[in-house]
Amino acid sequence: MTGLKSLRTRIRSVKSTQKITSAMKMVAAARLRRSQEQVEAVRPYESAMHSMVSHLLKKSRQDLAKEPQLLTGRPDLPVHLLIVVTTDRGLCGGFNGAVIREAKSVIRTLQDQGKEVKIFCLGRKGRDLLRQDHGNLIIETILHGHKTGGGKTTENFEDALEFSLRLQAMLENKQFGEASILFTVFHSALRQTIAHHSLIPFRANLEKEMGASFSPKDETGKYALYEYEPNVDSLLEHLLPRYLAIEIYRVFLENNASEQGARMTAMDNATRNAQEMIQKLARSYHQTRQAYITKELIEIISAAEAV
Numbered sequence: 001m002t003g004l005k006s007l008r009t010r011i012r013s014v015k016s017t018q019k020i021t022s023a024m025k026m027v028a029a030a031r032l033r034r035s036q037e038q039v040e041a042v043r044p045y046e047s048a049m050h051s052m053v054s055h056l057l058k059k060s061r062q063d064l065a066k067e068p069q070l071l072t073g074r075p076d077l078p079v080h081l082l083i084v085v086t087t088d089r090g091l092c093g094g095f096n097g098a099v100i101r102e103a104k105s106v107i108r109t110l111q112d113q114g115k116e117v118k119i120f121c122l123g124r125k126g127r128d129l130l131r132q133d134h135g136n137l138i139i140e141t142i143l144h145g146h147k148t149g150g151g152k153t154t155e156n157f158e159d160a161l162e163f164s165l166r167l168q169a170m171l172e173n174k175q176f177g178e179a180s181i182l183f184t185v186f187h188s189a190l191r192q193t194i195a196h197h198s199l200i201p202f203r204a205n206l207e208k209e210m211g212a213s214f215s216p217k218d219e220t221g222k223y224a225l226y227e228y229e230p231n232v233d234s235l236l237e238h239l240l241p242r243y244l245a246i247e248i249y250r251v252f253l254e255n256n257a258s259e260q261g262a263r264m265t266a267m268d269n270a271t272r273n274a275q276e277m278i279q280k281l282a283r284s285y286h287q288t289r290q291a292y293i294t295k296e297l298i299e300i301i302s303a304a305e306a307v
Helices: 001-061 097-113 124-137 157-172 202-208 232-306
Strands: 079-085 118-122 138-142 178-188 191-200
Touching: 001 118, 001 178, 001 232, 079 097, 079 124, 079 157, 079 232, 097 118, 097 124, 118 124, 138 202, 157 178, 157 191, 157 202, 157 232, 191 232
Parallel strands: 079 118, 079 178, 118 138
Antiparallel strands: 178 191
């Protein structure tokens, strides 16, 4: 009888877990829809900002009195700031583990190049997973999102702007020479990929599209004539920080959508596994019960024959 009681307890426990994972799956699916809409909305804006900055630099490089530090970084300072974007919560499958494996690979590569690596963690899980092997490299950890009026935690542009200003201050204070960000790009609920992008200097990304020379000539081979008011330096002074904030905001949204997609998939798998476990336990319960009943009948029949 103890075996039957134990099986009943396990079945109830697994059913309770199944209800929780099923509910978490539905919550993640609802959040995924909102996050996906935000990602799709910000991508065209980020692309337009990228084209604007690229075009401005390509056509007006000769007008710059001094290149901004966001464009050049600090080549004389061999310190690389690696920004690792993970999640604050778990239960999303191998989402964070994949990011950390890639982060460790990037750290080894940078150290082999003779650079000093500093790690800035965006997300509690990244800090927890990197602490054992690279705890001495972590300089700070920031959690995702702020509480809104409705009490919900969400990513917003103000967070990205605040973080971009923080990076600019660290660059001015010579805390790093260049910075890159490691995050997850959202493709679908079933597919997310790890991306490692250069943030500072911007030139690293812009040169890939424009060529290393940044030629100010137009398609006809002649120098294009543009007039900017008040001047190109002033325009870039306001445009480049805004572009950095947009880049970081897109990273936040991509990572958030990827997290919800990974969590929805993980909870769906957990729900299916729970259902399979319930079926196996139910079979074991019925087999044990049948064996118990058979045993009781044999004992009754044996007692009757003995009489």
